[in-house]
Amino acid sequence: MQPLENIRVLDLSRVYAAPAGSMMLADLGAEVIRIEHPNGSDSMRDWGPFVQEQSTYYLCANRNKKSILLDLKTTEGRERFKDLVKDADIVLENFKTGDMARMGLSYEELKKVNPRLIYCAVTGFGQTGPLAHEPGFDPVIQAMSGLMHVTGSPEGEATKVGVPIADILTSNYVVISILAALRQRDLTDQGQFIDLALLDVQMSSLANVASAYLNTGLSSQRLGNRHNNVAPYQVFQCADGPLMICVGTDGQFQKFCTMLKHEEWAKDPRFLSNTLRKQHEAELVQMIANITITKTRDEWITLLQRYKIPGGRVNTIAEAFAQPQLIARDMIGELEHEQYGTIKFIKSPLKFSNLNIQYKLAPPLLGEHTNEFQKSSLL
Known part of the structure; x- marks a missing residue:
């Protein structure tokens, strides 16, 4: 038995931060349904390099999920989505602040359909504040948070981290916040709204750099590969x-x-x-x-x-x-897809004594499972 069996996630999110979070929930047994526009709305599907015409970027964040097509800009699409919400536990989205409300699909509206619903909204800057309605991609967040200022050679320019670290950290908070909300729902039988901002996450992740500034006024500088506080x-x-x-x-x-x-x-x-x-x-x-x-x-x-x-x-x-340690830890997995073949992926780092993470589904094609849900009268 998986810990999140019988938990259904309606995943409206795109790119990396929120999709990587829903993938972790799927690894733990949740049924994650990607809801995508018929024309395709996730630009990550278009980012190379490709394997069998599938984006390797997309593949890294979407295993163990299903994909259905739904146009939320139409009345019919919105009504079908609300039907899905009736039996869902979680809605996850990363539209710009206010977009879901303009479609009549805000948390306030959806909780009328399902009071136990947990709704997680991931944005660059959150639901409040002067930048609430602005887009915020990972490199912008790295720049604005000060992370770039303390990254790189002392003689060089401010440098972003080599992976989308703000997105990656936010994906972890997606999971943490949803698991906490599920536990609270166990106690109260009520759902709730989760407001996650990439800038908030990245600022909270400045760790000792933030503590040094807040408590002493010391503004850390770029040190290359040296440490701010320790030597050698x-x-x-x-x-x-x-x-x-x-x-x-x-x-x-x-x-x-x-x-x-x-x-x-x-x-x-x-x-x-x-x-x-x-x-x-x-x-x-x-x-x-x-x-x-x-x-x-x-x-x-x-x-x-x-x-x-x-x-x-x-x-x-x-x-x-190629490290023997990685091989010994069995961290590389493979999944088969009937159309694009074998894909390799990094397995979840979660290792339990009494739970085996299951990898069942390769990242889905656009709308691959639409017919499955039409047959079940959910669409």
């Missing part, structure tokens, strides 16, 4: 390429010095504590760099593991997928 904690060049080394405690630093055969560094007044090491970071980093360049990454990793100091190769994507 960065990439070092080895004989065959870059290696990330994270020395997070005074105890680890003492072991690190022993590993480098420079026990005297641990007694050096400049390096006795993390605070002092940050103050003298440039000197310390140069001393370490003069040594790391003398061995290969694998040689250093063997030593780091022996001394229990966190470290890892800076891998290419191809190298990352």
Whole structure:
């Protein structure tokens, strides 16, 4: 039995943040029905590269779902949608603020049809505030949140993260908020409206950078691969390429010095504590760099593991997928689709002692399951 069996999600969302969230719900057993415009409304289907004419971007966020066609701009489409809402648990959408209300499908209207409905709206800036009606894509959110300002080389320009991190983080909050609302519904028998904003999520994810500013006024700057608060904690060049080394405690630093055969560094007044090491970071980093360049990454990793100091190769994507650790954790899955064949995907990272995540459906074609729901008189 899956934990979200008998939970039905009507997924009106597009692109990544909300669809990735509904995919997690589907992995946990929910029936997720993508409701799409007959002409196609999800631009992610058009973003390459492609496999058998299917967007790999679309494939990464839509397994275990069904797809039906419904035009919500027509009276008939809206009435059919309301019929679906009667038996649904969750509506998930990421239209611009006010769009659903203009179609007569706001939470206030839909809860008249189903008082137990949980309605999650994902937008760039939320349902309130001066930017509520503005569009907000991931790179814009990264820029506005300050994330880009603290990402990249000190000598270079502000840089976005290499994946749509604001969308990814928001997808997690989609799941967290919906699971919390389901639990509250168990207790109260009432649904509710969830207002999720990408900017809110990204601001809350600034973590120690936010705390430093709010409590001391310190505005963090770009540090490249160095850490704002800890040293040595960065990439070092080895004989065959870059290696990330994270020395997070005074105890680890003492072991690190022993590993480098420079026990005297641990007694050096400049390096006795993390605070002092940050103050003298440039000197310390140069001393370490003069040594790391003398061995290969694998040689250093063997030593780091022996001394229990966190470290890892800076891998290419191809190298990352070839790691024995990833293979041992069985993180690559395959699904078959009768039209476009086999697709590979990253499995859910959730691993339970008494629950197996099930992967049943390949990401659907546009409207692939419309007939199934027409036969069941739901459309």
